[in-house]
Amino acid sequence: MSERTDGRGDVSEPSSTAEDGRSAGDPLLRVENLQKSYGDETVLRGIDFDLDRRDVEVIIGPSGSGKSTMLRCVNRLTEFQGGTISLDGESVMAMNENELRRRVGMVFQDINLFAHLTALENVTLGLRKVLDMSKGDAEDKAMSQLERVGLAPQAASYPAELSGGQKQRVGIARALAMDPELLLFDEPTSALDPELVGEVLEVMRDLADGGMTMLVVTHEMGFARRAASSLMFLDEGKIVERGPPEQLFDSPERDRTREFLARLTTISEEA
Amino acid sequence: MSGERSTARQALSNAGRQLPAGRSLGLAVGALFWCWLVVRWVAIWLGSKEPFFPATFFEGLATGFRNDGLVMQQTGGALAPVLDFVAGVWFLFSDLAGFVAFGVEYLPELAEGAWLTVVLTVTGILFGLVIAVPLSVARVYGGPVTRGLSLGYIELLRGTPLLAQLFVLYFGLNLSQYFRGFTFGVLPSAAVWVAIVGFTVNSAAYQAEYIRAALESVESGQLTAARAIGLSRTEGIRHVVLPQGLRYAIPGWTNELIYLIKYSSLAAFITVVELFESGRIIASDTFAYLNIYGMLALFYLALVLSATLFMGWVENRVAIPGLGVRDGR
Numbered sequence: 307m308s309e310r311t312d313g314r315g316d317v318s319e320p321s322s323t324a325e326d327g328r329s330a331g332d333p334l335l336r337v338e339n340l341q342k343s344y345g346d347e348t349v350l351r352g353i354d355f356d357l358d359r360r361d362v363e364v365i366i367g368p369s370g371s372g373k374s375t376m377l378r379c380v381n382r383l384t385e386f387q388g389g390t391i392s393l394d395g396e397s398v399m400a401m402n403e404n405e406l407r408r409r410v411g412m413v414f415q416d417i418n419l420f421a422h423l424t425a426l427e428n429v430t431l432g433l434r435k436v437l438d439m440s441k442g443d444a445e446d447k448a449m450s451q452l453e454r455v456g457l458a459p460q461a462a463s464y465p466a467e468l469s470g471g472q473k474q475r476v477g478i479a480r481a482l483a484m485d486p487e488l489l490l491f492d493e494p495t496s497a498l499d500p501e502l503v504g505e506v507l508e509v510m511r512d513l514a515d516g517g518m519t520m521l522v523v524t525h526e527m528g529f530a531r532r533a534a535s536s537l538m539f540l541d542e543g544k545i546v547e548r549g550p551p552e553q554l555f556d557s558p559e560r561d562r563t564r565e566f567l568a569r570l571t572t573i574s575e576e577a
Numbered sequence: 578m579s580g581e582r583s584t585a586r587q588a589l590s591n592a593g594r595q596l597p598a599g600r601s602l603g604l605a606v607g608a609l610f611w612c613w614l615v616v617r618w619v620a621i622w623l624g625s626k627e628p629f630f631p632a633t634f635f636e637g638l639a640t641g642f643r644n645d646g647l648v649m650q651q652t653g654g655a656l657a658p659v660l661d662f663v664a665g666v667w668f669l670f671s672d673l674a675g676f677v678a679f680g681v682e683y684l685p686e687l688a689e690g691a692w693l694t695v696v697l698t699v700t701g702i703l704f705g706l707v708i709a710v711p712l713s714v715a716r717v718y719g720g721p722v723t724r725g726l727s728l729g730y731i732e733l734l735r736g737t738p739l740l741a742q743l744f745v746l747y748f749g750l751n752l753s754q755y756f757r758g759f760t761f762g763v764l765p766s767a768a769v770w771v772a773i774v775g776f777t778v779n780s781a782a783y784q785a786e787y788i789r790a791a792l793e794s795v796e797s798g799q800l801t802a803a804r805a806i807g808l809s810r811t812e813g814i815r816h817v818v819l820p821q822g823l824r825y826a827i828p829g830w831t832n833e834l835i836y837l838i839k840y841s842s843l844a845a846f847i848t849v850v851e852l853f854e855s856g857r858i859i860a861s862d863t864f865a866y867l868n869i870y871g872m873l874a875l876f877y878l879a880l881v882l883s884a885t886l887f888m889g890w891v892e893n894r895v896a897i898p899g900l901g902v903r904d905g906r
């Protein structure tokens with residue numbers, strides 16, 4: 307199902323991804339038979355999928371189905387018990403975890419900006435402490451990331467002085483600044499007031515259009531329709547169905563997918 | 578507890594805004610007190626314990642008022658009730674002048690004691706902080722072993738009397754034998770060093786508890802976010818959790834500082850003549866208990882108020898919008 311490849315994985319882009327040639331042919335992210343449990347509770351029961359460069363995968367599923375857990379396995383914020391995850395052909399277990407996380411950015415539902423730092427400092431922290439950039443260089447780079455999300459004027463504001471939508475855009479800029487090859491989004495808009503959702507989705511759409519590879523847990527079906535190259539429905543730790551968004555929306559193979567999508571649509575129409 | 582304190586402080590600072598004159602008067606008195614104290618300390622190191630102002634002047638005043646009052650009391654006639662009233666006021670003046678005369682005479686000795694109180698408090702809180710930070714980090718983020726060690730230390734030190742700890746260090750371990758070589762002008766005896774060690778290790782335990790609570794109030798998601806951009810856990814704690822946790826800990830820290838000012842009097846039991854002990858010695862020489870304990874109370878009050886003002890200033894200095902009690906956290 308992931309074979310929508312149309313050769314895009316082989317296009318070496320000028321940006322950071324495919325410099326060393328090792329990647330030719332490999333998908334950017336390959337998840338094979340991923341298994342994860344918390345104690346006795348099995349949360350992920352064998353997940354398989356590939357994600358090619360420049361692809362945007364949207365993940366939907368009921369609460370507790372393991373969506374967050376899966377994302378957190380990818381950048382090893384949580385350990386998994388079985389299967390393999392490879393980034394650019396290399397198993398993430400073989401990598402230094404801090405290096406892995408530098409290459410895989412993450413945006414959180416509860417945003418988690420560093421409360422004692424300004425918007426600009428939130429973005430420079432990683433540049434200074436992880437990439438060892440000089441203060442001046444880090445600030446220049448951070449500023450350009452803030453411009454990218456439309457927040458340059460708020461660079462000197464503290465998180466408490468920003469709206470939810472602005473905070474989340476800083477969160478995105480913070481992740482982008484590290485030049486990640488893959489960006490993980492865990493329900494980036496579900497903690498936001500409805501009127502603030504649009505500005506964040508717009509930034510995410512721009513990223514998708516710009517060729518960023520993204521793994522996005524969201525129930526914003528407008529975004530999925532518009533930006534996703536593929537949609538995945540996860541339930542009880544398994545992929546129930548996966549395919550192009552139009553296909554899942556219009557003619558899903560499974561009843562469960564249809565029911566879930568129907569419920570999602572009613573909810574979002576009621577809202 | 579810290580909420581209570583901060584509302585109290587809020588009320589104080591509101592009052593300060595409404596009465597700017599009162600506030601600047603308070604600051605002026607405080608500044609005067611500290612100027613005098615510092616000059617006094619310097620004078621003591623230079624070997625002078627003479628009062629800056631002759632006590633005889635106030636003694637004269639006291640005697641004068643008393644004698645006049647006695648004369649008025651004995652005068653009869655139509656004006657007697659009025660004179661009795663005035664005499665009462667004169668006796669009050671006489672007692673006040675007597676108190677001041679007493680104060681002027683013994684202030685140098687109290688200042689000398691206050692020096693040790695300040696030294697014990699400041700070193701106790703600062704060295705204690707140096708130990709408390711790793712203790713609290715170990716307690717919150719450590720593995721089972723480091724957590725257990727840290728908890729053991731904290732509970733042992735908080736669970737036993739400070740006095741007992743000082744006794745163990747001074748009499749039990751005879752720590753002062755190691756410090757004999759370190760006594761010079763400003764630190765007159767090895768016992769002071771033992772007291773510094775005692776207050777440091779004890780205060781570290783209390784501070785670690787304040788800081789632990791503060792660290793726990795930093796949302797854990799921020800550490801996750803720090804790790805998600807490639808910082809190690811330690812770096813995340815250092816650059817994200819601690820800067821916030823230490824700010825949250827300031828009110829608790831202020832409490833600890835104030836406790837320490839008063840608990841430092843326990844050092845008297847291991848022969849350190851700090852503020853309270855220097856007063857007690859004067860009292861047992863002169864039997865002027867009311868005067869001396871009145872002076873001591875004023876001294877401690879001045880130290881505690883200074884500490885509160887200073888910590889409030891620090892808290893303002895490092896305040897960040899949306900972080901900490903000032904913005905209704």
Ligand SMILES: Nc1ncnc2c1ncn2[C@@H]1O[C@H](COP(=O)(O)OP(=O)(O)OP(=O)(O)O)[C@@H](O)[C@H]1O
Pocket residue numbers: 344349367368369370371372373374375376
């Ligand atoms: N740290 C943890 N310890 C124990 N169990 C956990 C932990 N995190 C998640 N779980 C369990 O794992 C399961 C999947 O959780 P997960 O957060 O991945 O679901 P989700 O699909 O993201 O749900 P939601 O839509 O509510 O965010 C849940 O049953 C949850 O209780």
Ligand SMILES: [Mg+2]
Pocket residue numbers: 373374375492493
């Ligand atoms: Mg989740």
